[in-house]
Amino acid sequence: MNSIEILPVVIAAVFCLLGIGIYALLVTRNLIKVVVALQIMVKGALLALVAAGRLAGNVDLGQSMALTVIVADTIVAVVGLALAVQIRRHFGTLDLKSIATLRK
Amino acid sequence: MWAILVAAGAVGCAVIAVSVRRLLVSALWLAGASALTALLLYLLGAPEIAAIELSVGAGLVTVLFVFAINIAGEEPIEKKSVVPRWLAGGIILAAVGLLAFMDLPRLTMGLPEMAGNDFMLNFWTNRRLDMLLQLILIFAGVMAVVGLLSEDPAKREHKEEGK
Numbered sequence: 001m002n003s004i005e006i007l008p009v010v011i012a013a014v015f016c017l018l019g020i021g022i023y024a025l026l027v028t029r030n031l032i033k034v035v036v037a038l039q040i041m042v043k044g045a046l047l048a049l050v051a052a053g054r055l056a057g058n059v060d061l062g063q064s065m066a067l068t069v070i071v072a073d074t075i076v077a078v079v080g081l082a083l084a085v086q087i088r089r090h091f092g093t094l095d096l097k098s099i100a101t102l103r104k
Numbered sequence: 105m106w107a108i109l110v111a112a113g114a115v116g117c118a119v120i121a122v123s124v125r126r127l128l129v130s131a132l133w134l135a136g137a138s139a140l141t142a143l144l145l146y147l148l149g150a151p152e153i154a155a156i157e158l159s160v161g162a163g164l165v166t167v168l169f170v171f172a173i174n175i176a177g178e179e180p181i182e183k184k185s186v187v188p189r190w191l192a193g194g195i196i197l198a199a200v201g202l203l204a205f206m207d208l209p210r211l212t213m214g215l216p217e218m219a220g221n222d223f224m225l226n227f228w229t230n231r232r233l234d235m236l237l238q239l240i241l242i243f244a245g246v247m248a249v250v251g252l253l254s255e256d257p258a259k260r261e262h263k264e265e266g267k
Contacts, residue, residue, distance in 0.1 A: 005107075006147060010107070011207060013111035015203055015204055016118075016200075017114070017118055017141075019196045019197070020118045021122075022196055022199075023122070023192050023193060024122035026185070026192040026196075027185035027187060027192050028185070029185060029186065032169070033130065035169075036121055036130055036131070036134050037122060039134055039138075039161075040121065043118070043138060046157065047141060047148075050148055050153060051148065060223045060225075061230075063153045063223050063226070064226040064227040064230075064231050065231075066145075066153045068231075070160055070161065071238045071242065073165075074165060075241045075244055075248070077168060078168060078245045078248040078249060078252070079244065079245070081248075081252060082172075082249070084172060085172055088175075088179075096186070
C-alpha cells in the first residue's frame with residue numbers, strides 16, 4: 001500500500017482517536033481516566049503531524065515535531081499521575097466532582 | 105489492507121481503554137493502542153518516531169500508569185457523568201464529521217515530491233528551540249517523579265509514632 005492510499009486511512013484514524021479522547025474527557029470523572037483520555041488524543045495528534053509532514057513532502061520535519069510531542073506527552077502523563085496520587089492521598093478519592101471545592 | 109487493520113485495531117483498543125471500568129485494564133488497552141499507533145507510523149514512513157513511540161508510549165508510560173494505579177488504588181466511579189453522554193457524543197460526532205468533510209477531499213490531490221532533508225539534520229540543527237523546551241520538560245518530569253515517589257505524610261507520622 002503506497003502513501004497516497006494509506007493517508008486517508010491514517011487521517012480517519014486521527015479523527016477517531018481525537019473524537020474518542022475528547023468524548024472520554026467530557027464524560028469521565030476518574031482522574032486517572034482523564035490522563036488515559038489525554039494520551040489517546042495525543043496518539044491522534046502524533047499521527048496527524050507525521051501525516052501532515054508526508055502531505056507537505058517533508059516527513060522528517062513532521063517526525064522531529066512528533067518527537068517533541070512525545071516528550072511533552074510523557075511529561076504530561078507523569079505530572080498528571082503524580083497529581084492524581086497526591087489528590088487521592090489528600091482527599092481520599094479520585095472523583096473529579098468530589099474534589100471540585102470551587103463549587104461550594 | 106494492513107494499514108486498515110492496524111488503524112481499526114488502534115481505534116478499537118482506544119475505545120476499550122476508555123470504556124472499561126478497571127483502571128489497570130484500561131492502562132493495558134492504552135498500551136495496545138500505543139503499539140498499534142507505532143506500527144501505523146512505521147507504515148506511514150516514519151520509522152524513527154515509530155521506535156520512540158513504541159518504547160516510550162507503550163513501555164514507559166504503561167509502567168508509570170501501573171505504578172500510579174498501584175499507589176492510588178482502584179476506584180471504579182460509576183456515577184452520572186458531568187456532561188450528559190448523548191450531548192457529548194453528539195458534539196464529538198458533529199465536530200469529527202465536519203473535520204472529515206473539510207479534509208478528506210483534499211487527500212485525493214497528488215502528493216508533492218519528498219524533500220531530501222533527513223531526521224537528524226531537522227532535529228539537531230533546525231529545531232534547537234524544541235531541544236531547549238524538551239530539556240525543561242524532562243526536568244519537570246523528574247520533579248513529578250519525585251512527587252510520585254514521595255512518602256505519604258500520614259504513614260510517615262504513623263511510623264514515627266511506632267518508634
